[in-house]
Amino acid sequence: MINENEKQxxxxxxxxxxxxxxxxxxxxxxxxxxxxxxxxxxxxIGVSAIAAFALFVMNKK
Structure with a gap:
């Protein structure tokens, strides 16, 4: 348990x-x-990269 009298x-x-x-x-x-x-x-950034990759794959077809 945290000692409540001690400075943190x-x-x-x-x-x-x-x-x-x-x-x-x-x-x-x-x-x-x-x-x-x-x-x-x-x-x-991760979601943007995944979305860009998905658009790239969809446009390839």
């Missing part, structure tokens, strides 16, 4: 923000949002 610091590399007492995540809100945004961008 964000676990993200390069980030040294203090987290509030009782905060349930290891990373600050800003770092968590950056990670989510990066994953969304990777997903968009």
């Amino acid at each position: 610091i964000c676990k993200e590399e390069g980030c040294k923000k203090e987290l509030p007492v009782g905060y349930k995540y290891e990373k600050c809100e800003s770092c968590r949002n950056k990670i989510i945004e990066d994953r969304k961008n990777i997903l968009k």
Whole structure:
């Protein structure tokens, strides 16, 4: 269990923000949002590549 009296610091590399007492995540809100945004961008690129490949295959026939 997390010691609620102990100060926590964000676990993200390069980030040294203090987290509030009782905060349930290891990373600050800003770092968590950056990670989510990066994953969304990777997903968009992947879907675009699959769609382009599907269009290429459909036009070949």
